[in-house]
Amino acid sequence: xxxxxxxxxxxxxxxxxxxxxLLTLRSHLTxxxxxxxxxxxxxxxxxxTFCLIAQIITGIVLAMHYMPHADLAFESVEHIMRDVNxxxxxxxxxxxxxxxxxxxxxxxxxxxLYYGSHKSPREVIWVIGMIIYFLxxxxxxxxxxxxxxxxxxxxxxxxxxxxSAVPFVGESxxxxxxxxxxVGSPTLTRFYSLHYLFPFLIFxxxxxxxWALHIPGNNxxxxxxxxxxxxxxxxxxxxxxxxxxxxxxxxLLLFAFFVFYSPNLLGHPDNYIEANPLVTPIHIxxxxxxxxxxxxxxxxxxxxxxxIAMFASIFVLVILPWLDTSKVRxxxxxxxxxxFYWILVLDVLxxxxxxxxxxxxxxxxxxxxxxxxxxxxxxxxxPVLGKKEKTLPVPLSITEPVLGGSPNPDMVKKKIFxx
Amino acid sequence: MKNFIKLTFLIFFSLTFLSKSAFTEEKKKLLSTNWSFKGxxxxxxxxxxxxxxxxxxxxxxSCHSISYLSYRNLAEEGGPEFSEEQAKAIAANFDVIDGxxxxxxxxxxxxxxxxxxxxxxxNDKEAMASNGGAYPADMSVLIKARSGxxxxxxxxxxxxxxxxxxxxxxxxxxxxxxxxxxxxxMPNPLFMGLVEYNDGTEATEEQMAKDVVTFLAWAAEPHxxxxxxxxxxxxxxxxxxIILAHLSMKRLWSRIEPDV
Amino acid sequence: xxxxxxxxxxDFLFTASYAIGAVGVGASIWPLVDQMNPDKSVKALANTxxxxxxxxxxxxxxxxxxxxxxxxxxxTQEEIAEAKAVNLEDLKHPEKDExxxxxxxxxxxxxxxxxxxxxxLGDKGEYNGWFCPCHGSHYDTSGRIRKGPAxxxxxxxxxxxxxxxxxxxx
Numbered sequence: 001x002x003x004x005x006x007x008x009x010x011x012x013x014x015x016x017x018x019x020x021x022l023l024t025l026r027s028h029l030t031x032x033x034x035x036x037x038x039x040x041x042x043x044x045x046x047x048x049t050f051c052l053i054a055q056i057i058t059g060i061v062l063a064m065h066y067m068p069h070a071d072l073a074f075e076s077v078e079h080i081m082r083d084v085n086x087x088x089x090x091x092x093x094x095x096x097x098x099x100x101x102x103x104x105x106x107x108x109x110x111x112x113l114y115y116g117s118h119k120s121p122r123e124v125i126w127v128i129g130m131i132i133y134f135l136x137x138x139x140x141x142x143x144x145x146x147x148x149x150x151x152x153x154x155x156x157x158x159x160x161x162x163x164s165a166v167p168f169v170g171e172s173x174x175x176x177x178x179x180x181x182x183v184g185s186p187t188l189t190r191f192y193s194l195h196y197l198f199p200f201l202i203f204x205x206x207x208x209x210x211w212a213l214h215i216p217g218n219n220x221x222x223x224x225x226x227x228x229x230x231x232x233x234x235x236x237x238x239x240x241x242x243x244x245x246x247x248x249x250x251x252l253l254l255f256a257f258f259v260f261y262s263p264n265l266l267g268h269p270d271n272y273i274e275a276n277p278l279v280t281p282i283h284i285x286x287x288x289x290x291x292x293x294x295x296x297x298x299x300x301x302x303x304x305x306x307x308i309a310m311f312a313s314i315f316v317l318v319i320l321p322w323l324d325t326s327k328v329r330x331x332x333x334x335x336x337x338x339x340f341y342w343i344l345v346l347d348v349l350x351x352x353x354x355x356x357x358x359x360x361x362x363x364x365x366x367x368x369x370x371x372x373x374x375x376x377x378x379x380x381x382x383p384v385l386g387k388k389e390k391t392l393p394v395p396l397s398i399t400e401p402v403l404g405g406s407p408n409p410d411m412v413k414k415k416i417f418x419x
Numbered sequence: 420m421k422n423f424i425k426l427t428f429l430i431f432f433s434l435t436f437l438s439k440s441a442f443t444e445e446k447k448k449l450l451s452t453n454w455s456f457k458g459x460x461x462x463x464x465x466x467x468x469x470x471x472x473x474x475x476x477x478x479x480x481s482c483h484s485i486s487y488l489s490y491r492n493l494a495e496e497g498g499p500e501f502s503e504e505q506a507k508a509i510a511a512n513f514d515v516i517d518g519x520x521x522x523x524x525x526x527x528x529x530x531x532x533x534x535x536x537x538x539x540x541x542n543d544k545e546a547m548a549s550n551g552g553a554y555p556a557d558m559s560v561l562i563k564a565r566s567g568x569x570x571x572x573x574x575x576x577x578x579x580x581x582x583x584x585x586x587x588x589x590x591x592x593x594x595x596x597x598x599x600x601x602x603x604x605m606p607n608p609l610f611m612g613l614v615e616y617n618d619g620t621e622a623t624e625e626q627m628a629k630d631v632v633t634f635l636a637w638a639a640e641p642h643x644x645x646x647x648x649x650x651x652x653x654x655x656x657x658x659x660x661i662i663l664a665h666l667s668m669k670r671l672w673s674r675i676e677p678d679v
Numbered sequence: 680x681x682x683x684x685x686x687x688x689x690d691f692l693f694t695a696s697y698a699i700g701a702v703g704v705g706a707s708i709w710p711l712v713d714q715m716n717p718d719k720s721v722k723a724l725a726n727t728x729x730x731x732x733x734x735x736x737x738x739x740x741x742x743x744x745x746x747x748x749x750x751x752x753x754x755t756q757e758e759i760a761e762a763k764a765v766n767l768e769d770l771k772h773p774e775k776d777e778x779x780x781x782x783x784x785x786x787x788x789x790x791x792x793x794x795x796x797x798x799x800l801g802d803k804g805e806y807n808g809w810f811c812p813c814h815g816s817h818y819d820t821s822g823r824i825r826k827g828p829a830x831x832x833x834x835x836x837x838x839x840x841x842x843x844x845x846x847x848x849x
Contacts, residue, residue: 078487081642
């Protein structure tokens with residue numbers, strides 16, 4: 001995959017490149033052969049990179065005005081919103097940017113699940129991706145605490161209290177996390193420090209994620225390896241760059257609607273009330289992108305097992321490449337898996353909705369069923385399907401279905417190609 | 420294409436749940452009126468803002484602080500747009516604590532444009548003690564801090580009625596149709612003719628409620644008009660550049676995919 | 680890989696798209712830059728009104744303006760005469776006293792040494808004015824540099840008397 005044949009055109013370029021091969025890297029990235037049949041679900045990697053960089057830039061700018069102390073935090077956010085030039089814009093961008101970041105990551109993850117991008121030889125890409133996802137959740141959780149509203153404070157209290165479930169050392173761990181005997185200013189300042197740090201860890205992991213991707217190359221909608229690069233692929237620049245840019249602009253349009261016309265739709269009104277350790281909100285709810293995990297946590301009556309279940313739900317995703325035993329990658333050729341895929345999507349949406357509801361009555365019952373089903377999908381259905389499912393015949397190559405000669409005439413008609 | 424439609428459906432499906440309050444059991448249909456600031460092209464009605472300020476100052480300010488607002492905001496673009504002289508005069512009516520002076524003492528002085536709005540109480544505890552244990556909420560972001568926003572506050576102000584039969588209210592507690600739990604420690608603050616508007620508008624309860632809520636909506640979102648204006652430009656720009664990007668992409672890909 | 684060579688002529692469509700795209704990128708960068716400019720709350724403190732009614736002749740006060748000290752001195756007749764009597768050729772930074780103090784009784788200047796920014800001490804120094812202890816600059820009764828490393832006289836900010844008791848600085 002790496003291009004050893006590149007020689008810089010200028011003497012200065014050659015001198016520099018011999019010492020630090022950045023120009024070779026640039027040539028590799030621009031020429032990188034990408035399957036030409038990628039559909040729009042593949043644009044979310046680029047969209048995510050944009051989101052990460054945008055959040056870092058707006059975050060650094062906000063950090064120039066924010067005060068990380070319990071007595072000053074809420075006021076400093078209001079100062080940003082009212083007095084700082086364009087402060088309101090940068091703050092709403094950062095807050096809604098977090099939601100857009102997660103929207104993109106969920107689409108990106110579900111794309112992988114559908115097309116088998118997590119399967120051999122891309123297991124490490126998947127695992128790194130899961131670590132990135134986990135760090136994103138930690139970053140978002142800590143970031144939400146910073147405005148020091150009622151939800152900030154109480155979400156921090158509830159989630160950090162979970163660690164007290166650890167046997168023997170639970171309380172010590174929790175006090176260590178808090179820097180005190182309850183969530184307070186020490187908690188806020190350390191969350192601020194880590195919230196600033198984690199995105200740079202994510203950035204490093206993203207580089208590894210892309211590097212690991214470039215070894216086997218991209219997966220594609222039909223899940224067939226590239227057979228002939230000259231026929232099956234296009235150079236990344238300008239073809240994929242332009243397509244990613246187009247998709248990013250549409251994403252930005254949705255983003256703009258949130259920022260300029262409904263900036264508080266995805267937030268919670270209680271977070272505009274300053275944190276009060278003596279008054280608990282009637283319902284404590286995390287941001288929407290954490291709701292499925294919140295539902296799983298609350299569906300187990302035991303505190304420790306609830307925590308274990310929540311972490312298990314992420315762990316089960318990490319080991320997915322070894323749970324999904326199918327030899328066929330893409331769900332296009334796996335009719336039974338396709339059904340279970342959409343049931344999983346529905347299950348996750350139900351979990352999310354239940355996470356926003358009080359954990360009682362019918363809501364709790366549904367959450368429990370949905371939680372159980374979630375684990376059944378990954379631990380039972382996937383391994384069994386891989387062995388038992390009768391898959392459709394796969395095409396010979398990416399270009400084969402269109403140029404003819406494919407054993408599957410439907411492929412020719414469907415034009416699963418560039419859409 | 421089919422998958423794109425599925426995804427769009429999923430997103431809007433999710434959004435409909437989000438836009439409802441999570442607690443539909445408590446939901447009553449809120450009162451509403453034609454807010455000038457709602458909608459994509461929403462703006463604030465300057466006259467309504469000025470009247471709303473008058474209602475705040477004469478009715479609410481004796482108990483409710485609005486401490487993230489500065490007096491100079493009254494003269495800034497996008498708000499009530501009082502003249503600088505008027506705003507200075509308003510500020511000078513209030514005293515703020517300053518100091519220490521060279522003798523080491525704190526002293527009071529009339530407020531300047533650069534000062535934040537003075538609070539009726541020195542601290543939260545004094546506020547609670549003076550109001551039967553209930554803290555009169557600071558109004559700076561009150562509209563954003565309540566589910567239902569402007570409609571909710573409007574409904575609450577107009578929602579005082581007699582308790583249903585068989586229900587007796589404690590001393591100092593009043594029945595309000597829209598308050599969570601129906602019990603509120605604030606007595607009905609608005610009465611017909613309570614305020615004599617400087618611009619001569621008739622001060623009905625609905626009018627005062629509408630004006631003060633408009634004022635509070637501005638107090639919570641002073642940059643709303645700029646946000647809508649810039650948003651409009653951004654979205655038009657994005658639509659144009661999306662079309663250009665799409666055409667460029669088609670042109671580019673047509674080199675290798677003749678049927679695209 | 681594409682079999683065709685890339686056309687050497689750039690399509691107008693691409694050029695127009697790049698140009699319009701660049702406008703968007705520039706417009707997006709501006710808020711990120713402007714947010715570092717002084718914000719509205721800082722600009723609101725850009726001018727300060729000071730009550731000078733209690734200052735006796737020969738005395739001075741120091742007020743904070745835009746984060747910096749400002750000396751307001753009510754000069755005695757001797758100090759005024761001393762300032763006016765100075766020969767301009769003796770000055771490193773020639774300035775007439777009338778240009779520095781419109782009303783000669785009142786001297787309003789930034790208490791920031793023009794050398795490296797320390798706050799000079801009043802009623803000190805060889806010229807009866809101010810003395811900066813950091814590197815030994817001496818200023819006279821008009822705040823002009825007479826001896827030492829400072830290059831220019833103490834800065835006079837924009838100010839005016841809004842009434843006989845109040846000076847507005849800035």
